[in-house]
Amino acid sequence: MKIKILSTTLLAATIVLSSQVVAETYDLDTKGAHASIQFRIQHLGYSWLQGRFNTFGGSFEYDEQDPDSASVQVEIDTASIDSNHARRDKHLRSKDFLNVSEYPKAYFESTSFNENSDGTTILTGDLTLHGVTNPVTINVEHIGHGSDPWGGYRRGFEGTTRISLKDYDINYNLGPKSKEVELSLSIEGIRR
Amino acid sequence: MQSIQIWNSKSSYGLVAILLHWLSAVAVVGAFALGVWVTQLTYYNSWYTHAIDLHHSIGLLLLITMLGRVTLRTVNVIPDDEAGMSIVQRKAAHGVHLLLYVLVFVSIASGYLISTADGRSIDLFGHLSIPAIVTDMQNQADISGIVHWYVALALIILTGLHTLAALKHHFIDRDRTLKKILGTTIPTC
Numbered sequence: 377m378k379i380k381i382l383s384t385t386l387l388a389a390t391i392v393l394s395s396q397v398v399a400e401t402y403d404l405d406t407k408g409a410h411a412s413i414q415f416r417i418q419h420l421g422y423s424w425l426q427g428r429f430n431t432f433g434g435s436f437e438y439d440e441q442d443p444d445s446a447s448v449q450v451e452i453d454t455a456s457i458d459s460n461h462a463r464r465d466k467h468l469r470s471k472d473f474l475n476v477s478e479y480p481k482a483y484f485e486s487t488s489f490n491e492n493s494d495g496t497t498i499l500t501g502d503l504t505l506h507g508v509t510n511p512v513t514i515n516v517e518h519i520g521h522g523s524d525p526w527g528g529y530r531r532g533f534e535g536t537t538r539i540s541l542k543d544y545d546i547n548y549n550l551g552p553k554s555k556e557v558e559l560s561l562s563i564e565g566i567r568r
Numbered sequence: 569m570q571s572i573q574i575w576n577s578k579s580s581y582g583l584v585a586i587l588l589h590w591l592s593a594v595a596v597v598g599a600f601a602l603g604v605w606v607t608q609l610t611y612y613n614s615w616y617t618h619a620i621d622l623h624h625s626i627g628l629l630l631l632i633t634m635l636g637r638v639t640l641r642t643v644n645v646i647p648d649d650e651a652g653m654s655i656v657q658r659k660a661a662h663g664v665h666l667l668l669y670v671l672v673f674v675s676i677a678s679g680y681l682i683s684t685a686d687g688r689s690i691d692l693f694g695h696l697s698i699p700a701i702v703t704d705m706q707n708q709a710d711i712s713g714i715v716h717w718y719v720a721l722a723l724i725i726l727t728g729l730h731t732l733a734a735l736k737h738h739f740i741d742r743d744r745t746l747k748k749i750l751g752t753t754i755p756t757c
Contacts, residue, residue, distance in 0.1 A: 455707075462685035462709040463620075469710065550611055 399437040399445060402531055402565025406433055410532070410564035413452060421553030427459035427468075434484075436565055438531060446489040448499065450561070452482040472548040479507045487511070491518075499535060506544045512537050514561070524566075532564035576644045579753075585644070586751045588637045593727075595630035596672065599623055600724045621691065624683065628692045631676050634669065650743040664730055671723040678719060681712035 404411040414428040434450035455476040457468050469476045486501035497516040502509050514535040521531035538558050541547070575582040581589075606619040649658050683690050684700030685708040691697055702708070737745035747753040 460686065462688065463683055465686075466682065466709040466713055548611070 399439040399442075401435055401437050401568045403568060404432075404434045404436075404450070405530070405564045405566050406431075410530075412562045413450070414560045414562070415557050416560070417550070417557045418553045420551055425459060427457060429453065429456050429482075430458050431456035434563075436486075436533075436563070438565075443491045444489055446486075446499075448484065448486040448489075448501065448563075450484040450563075452484075454480055454482050454505075473546055474506060479505075482506075484512075489516075503539065505539075506546055508544045510539070510543050512539060529567040530564055531567070532562070535561040535563075576640075576647055578645055578648055580647055580748050581751065582644070583751065585637070585640055586749060588633050588640065589749055592630055592633045592637065592672070595626050595633060596723060596727055599626040599630065600720055602626065603720060621694070624679075624690050625692045627676050627679055628690075628696075628698065630672065634672050634676075638669070647748060650737070650741070650745055652741060652743055661733065664726060664733070668723070668726055668730060671719055671726065675716060675719045675723055678712045678716040682709050682716060685709040685712065 411432075412428055413432055414426065416424045416426045419425045429452045431453035432450060434448065436446065436448040438446045454474045455469055457465055457474065457476075459465055459468065468474055471478075481504075483504040484501055485504075486499055488500045489497070490499075491497045497518060499514040499516045501512060501514070503512045514537040516533050516535045519532045519534055522529070524530050536558065538556055540556050542555065573580065573582045574584060576585050602619055602623045606615075606623060609616050609619060649661070653661070680690065680698070681702060684698075685703060685705070687700045687703045689697045689699045705711075734746045734749070737743050738747070744753050
């Protein structure tokens with residue numbers, strides 16, 4: 377299963393690379409931690425609980441001449457979930473939620489990228505979480521790009537989306553106000 | 569004249585040893601039952617947060633009790649085994665006692681390492697705060713959690729064997745082993 381997903385990922389990446397030789401590839405700056413994957417979910421309906429995934433990797437392709445050909449691939453280590461509370465994180469890693477021993481990785485593979493004339497950008501793709509794959513639509517903001525002071529070239533985006541836990545077969549009852557999770561991805565890539 | 573025996577003698581346990589023994593017995597069984605129960609609770613159960621706080625408090629009480637017992641062993645005499653016991657039986661009994669002590673300490677330590685993995689202290693009885701010492705080890709909470717469960721399971725099984733052995737002494741061997749720890753054989757001083 378894992379190998380199949382990996383080979384699919386590699387195949388997809390190869391197709392993307394070979395069909396768009398002009399697109400520039402950017403690797404997420406996880407080493408410098410200029411990329412983050414955050415989530416928030418309501419606690420009892422009274423406040424937002426924030427958390428993040430500390431370990432992930434990925435890349436994106438972006439061609440300024442043809443922005444709609446852009447694509448993104450991200451792989452997340454689900455065990456790296458961090459809500460700043462050890463016992464809660466242990467529970468989130470358990471079978472009640474992410475079941476990380478069985479599903480150690482989550483994946484996002486983009487399927488389309490559209491920069492609309494009104495300035496909004498919509499990224500669609502497949503999110504695989506808890507062994508379930510669903511299409512998701514991500515609202516994207518292109519934050520900026522350019523040379524960094526250390527000889528590299530960087531480009532960054534922010535994306536937000538909302539997923540329903542039951543769509544990913546996570547059925548632990550956290551209450552009526554806590555059925556959906558908001559995901560926020562702040563990604564900065566360094567051009568290869 | 570009959571007076572209460574506070575400290576151990578060569579023939580019987582004193583009140584201090586007896587109370588500490590039964591306090592730890594109640595704490596071990598109570599903490600285990602509470603620990604299993606808390607993992608079954610749903611999020612909206614009114615005990616969801618209180619049960620774990622109580623579990624922590626029992627754990628601290630058990631730690632203090634056990635430290636008292638270890639201290640007592642070093643400063644006070646331990647009553648002799650019953651005369652009818654074979655060498656093998658004595659060694660088995662002493663081995664089980666030692667293992668019970670070790671398992672209690674390991675279960676407390678592993679439980680402590682789960683809750684303090686992120687640097688949070690543990691609040692006990694809502695007042696006393698026990699600070700975190702070891703934090704942020706790789707997978708600290710998960711590994712400690714696995715150790716905590718299996719050690720607690722071993723401890724409760726061994727406690728059961730220890731209880732069965734005491735009952736065997738009482739009903740089959742008909743010796744003073746169980747009576748000694750119940751404090752019903754304390755002689756006049």
